[in-house]
Amino acid sequence: TEEENFRGLQEKYPGSLFNYSSEVKKDADGGFWFDFLADCGDGFNSSYQVARQLAQPNINAIYTENGKQRRLPRGQFLLNGGDLAYPCPSEYSYEKRFFRAFEDALPPPHSFRRTKIATKKPDLPVKGWKNCFHDMPTNTTNDAHADIHEMYKGLSTFILPGNHDWHDGLATYSRLILCRDWLGGWLMPQQRSYFALKLHHGWWVFGMDCGMDSDIDVEQYKFFADVAESIGPKDAVIIINHEPFWVVDYDNRKKDDEPSEQNIRELMETHLKGKVRLRVAGDLHHYTRHIPVRKPSSIGRKHKKRRSRSYSFDESMKSEDDDNSKFERPEPFTEENRPELIVSGGGGAFLHGTHTFSNNIKVGKLHYKRVCAFPNEKVSFLIGSLNLWHFRWRNYRADWLLALVYFGIVSSLFPLCGIYQDYESFNPEHDIKLFVIWSFRKIGSLMWRVIASENVSLFWSCVVLSGALGLQVSDKKMHPALRLVCALIHGLSHITAALLCLLFVQSITEWIVQDEIVEISISNDHFNGTHLASSLYENYKTHFFPVLKNYTHPESSRLGQYYAEKQIE
Secondary structure, three states: OHHHHHHHHHHHOOOOEEEOOOHHHOOOOOOOOOEEEOOOOOOHHHHHHHHHHHHOOEEEEEOOOOOOEEEEEOOOEEEEOOOOOOOOOOHHHHHHHHHHHHHHHOOOOOOOOOOOOOOOOOOOOOOOOOOOEOOOOOOOOHHHHHHHHHHEOOOEEEEOOOOHHHOOOOHHHHHHHHOOOEEOOEEOOOOOOOEEEEOHHHEEEEEOOOOOOOOOOHHHHHHHHHHHHOOOOOOEEEEEOOOOHHHHHHHOOOOOOOOOOHHHHHHHHOOOOOOEEEEEEOOOOOEEEEEEEOOHHHOOOOOOOOOOOOOOOOHHHOOOOOOOHHHOOOOEOOOOOOOEEEEEOOOOOOOOOOOOOOOEEEEOOEEEEEEEEEOOHHHHHHHHHOHHHHHHHHOOHHHHHHHHHHHHHHOOOOOOOOHHHHHHHHOOOOOHHHHHHHHHHHHHHHHHHHHHOOHHHHHHHHHHHHHHHHOOOOOOOOOHHHHHHHHHHHHHHHHHHHHHHHHHHHHHHHHHHHOOOOOOOOOHHHOOHHHHHHHHHHHHHHHHOOOOOOOOOHHHOHHHHHHHHHHHO
16 A cells, blocks of 8 residues: 555655645645745854744734735745755854754753764654654654654654765764654654655655755665655655756756756656646755746647646846847646746845846746845845955955055056146146046056066966966856956956055145145255155165164155255254
8 A cells, every 4th residue: 555655765765755644734724834945054144034033933924015014824844945045054154054043943842862873763752742743652662763754743843964964974964863862842854864754635745965066876876766766656756956957957057968956857858747836946046936938939730738837926027128039928838847946045145136147047948037036126126236345345455455456556556756746747637637648648558667677566466367367267158268268357457456556645645745735854945756756765675675774763765864854954
């Protein structure tokens, strides 16, 4: 029978297959709820806010259209899509960024020990807890652990590893997830990095671990293929994995003959053909939903409808300004094996923009359109534009590095003797157009001087250009030649900015002295811009070539001797 086949699979794959289809698991309305989050390991505060909401028995959601509220119950289990700690997995980062956040939101049982290594899962019954089972099984031996979990009233969680969790070969994940019993008040019954859950009304959840290879391995393929054999002909499957390759592959312009998830696609096209209704992933730290659509050329044609399914499609999302004209005016449709695609990576990590990804994507031969995004494209663009200010505000220490590099670029060039007088003679009326022309001419002449004779400035200029080339934009949608040009423009912009700073400092120094804004000991009868710049340069040479020479006795420098002679006169 179906029940016997399921029990046989549980014995064959212990800790990987769980049953949530019993009647006691339904809520009062006959429905079934579960929660999903991913990418929750970026920090304590943000992750704690998400965990705190997940721990609430109910959440009141307000519909913006009519202002009505609906009470959303807490899910009977929590699915975690991976990336539990950034940037690299370690016991310290797991404890501080992940476990402590959930433990503060919903404490574990008093019997929980952080150093305990679980050898028999699940950790049931819980010592000191009463009434935590719907119908406590009479047999509580090790062979009845699956029955105990099915009758458990409390919360459970099933956790997939993400790409950041694989950086140490899954060692930390195995020690703290697979060999620990509790994540706060959520029980962790799984014993492998992948799992399958049987739900009500013929629904299933397949949690797949794609590792670092963008696909499941053969061991997982065999497991899910065996489970698929026990799925009914009208059952439906939800596939959960960490990375949304349907978005990433299209955005990276990956070739159709080299797709990711080849084993997953083979599983969907054979063992799960026509049964996959939904795919959910994280990794991208925002929310989006794509629905399958027909190409414009096929509108009006008859499609063979084998399975009825409705889509919530917002007609206002249609736009003739989409980035790919071949997807104009799509229409939702009903067809076999066309799952909706959801990205939900808002578990507490930093925010990824939604405006940088395509609205319309192609997965294999199937066309999809994005009908929902949070934040929406306009808000995402506005938030992204604020990065220019936030970067300067939060990364002020980078200014010291830029100042050092800029000083290296101009170190061989100053003083620019008489630069302000040169500007006065070129633009006596201070016309803005002539000012721009003069600036570009001087920048060009200084760049040529750097290339021709100034070795130190040339070295630092090469460092800037090399850094710009090494850190060039990685957007594979751009042609390599265009990326190279953008990198060169970026590097030349920094060199130009350094030279502009030099022009400004030298010009402003000569101007404030010539116009007597700052009083100096040299009389105006003997002052000229060339004389001041030469004096500054002589003082610079005396004090820094060799380093620290005459540093404590400035009166022995040439400029000090000059001042002394003037005082005698």
